[in-house]
Amino acid sequence: MTVHQRIIIRIPRVRDPRVTMLRERPVRWHEKKADHCQRAGEFVGAAITDAHSVDLMLRDGSRLRAKLGSDCPALDFYSGFYLAPGSDGKICADRDAIRSRAGGSCEIESFRRLVAAH
Template identity: 45%
Template sequence: MPSPPLAALALIASVAAVSTPAPAGQATGIELAQVTIRGRIIIRVPSTLRDRVAPAPQLTPARPIKWAEKKGPKCIAADQLGGAIVAGDYVDLVLRGGDRVRAELDGDCSGLGYYGGFYVKPSADGQVCAGRDSIRTRSGDQCTIKKFKKLVVKK
């Protein structure tokens, strides 16, 4: 059962203080306390881009894009993540601005594609790094990021 809101508790305390007459010479009042709430930030990365990217008008039938892997960065700024495409033992991350980076995962991450999306918890430096950080599936599994590879369109 959820606890009553702090405003409701203050209202109850003020009504109780007003309804009870105070002896002569004593002041009545309300005692207030401070509450500190701490939290953590976890970024949920959507697994589709259909709501984020407007389709470009096409005059010819679309051809599938072929990607080539190049040497990738060691780390990616977490605020640059825009979306992801899950495929087997890797995840293609779509960054803001349209660049793509493939995150190769260490071990079996079978639950990754079952639910729509996954979670990434950036470190204190705001970066998601290969060999250090992991992807968490919505079912609770955890997969370490082995390495990043930059994806470029094959010509």
């Protein structure tokens, strides 16, 4: 007998409290190098802040930017999306995709760690 298991994680779109509390001075983010693969269980929310990327909020309060291809507009994911981790329980750039609730999908080209500018 062979048992197959598939896990799909729904990532809700959230409002960033740092932006809404500081309307006159929104947070500016700098991109830094990030690991190629991320543990899927760490993602707790997302925000669309750019035409070709999705910002992912992590349990520890940090952020990652998932860069998508230029032919894949992030606005397609505005109503929410799903991530399906590999058998290793991770989401990896150049391997995994973000799937929109409408049925489309885009491969993640890279991850970038976001650091608030001071």
